[in-house]
Amino acid sequence: MPAEGYIQVRVYTSTAQIPLEGTAVVILDDEGNLLATRLTNSSGQIEPVAVRVPDLADSQTPDYQGQPFTKVIVRAQHPYYEQIRVDGTQVFAGITTLQPLEMIPIPLYPEQYGQYEEFDIPSQDL
Numbered sequence: 001m002p003a004e005g006y007i008q009v010r011v012y013t014s015t016a017q018i019p020l021e022g023t024a025v026v027i028l029d030d031e032g033n034l035l036a037t038r039l040t041n042s043s044g045q046i047e048p049v050a051v052r053v054p055d056l057a058d059s060q061t062p063d064y065q066g067q068p069f070t071k072v073i074v075r076a077q078h079p080y081y082e083q084i085r086v087d088g089t090q091v092f093a094g095i096t097t098l099q100p101l102e103m104i105p106i107p108l109y110p111e112q113y114g115q116y117e118e119f120d121i122p123s124q125d126l
Contacts, residue, residue: 003055005069005091006048011040011076011101019044020078020103027051028073030088035072048096056093067123068092076101088121 011023023040027049038046053070069090076084081103091097 002052003093004050005053005093006050006096007072007074007089007091007099008048008096009038009040009046009074009076009099009101011044011078011103013081013103013105017102020081023076023078023081023103026075026077028075030071030073032073051091053091053093071123074099074101076103078103080107081105086121088123090121090123 007027009025009027011020011025012018013020019040019042021040021042021044023044025038025040025046027035027037029035029051035051036049038049040046051070051072054066054068056068058064058068069092071088071090074084074086074089082105084101084103086099086101089097089099
């Protein structure tokens with residue numbers, strides 16, 4: 001029986017981790033279906049988004065086949081910053097996964113306008 005886990009995104013800029021308000025964040029399932037869209041608040045965060053995940057009890061049996069988590073895709077876009085796409089963010093039952101995103105100002109790299117900085121998170125060996 002499916003359970004719920006949560007994903008929360010925190011968007012910031014610079015190594016000082018300055019929160020970036022007004023960033024559009026899109027959460028998609030692993031097949032590209034839309035789960036949620038949000039704008040970051042003054043702390044650079046979105047409210048946690050519920051995600052259907054495998055039941056925790058199923059993954060704690062020795063003969064369980066499969067992954068005990070659900071992978072999601074996180075995209076972030078702000079008009080003055082390079083876009084980011086993260087594939088493979090893992091969400092577990094009963095847990096809030098925090099996905100930090102550091103955005104780079106476009107004036108530093110104007111040739112990057114309209115392109116995504118992409119990250120792919122490999123699955124854990126559990």
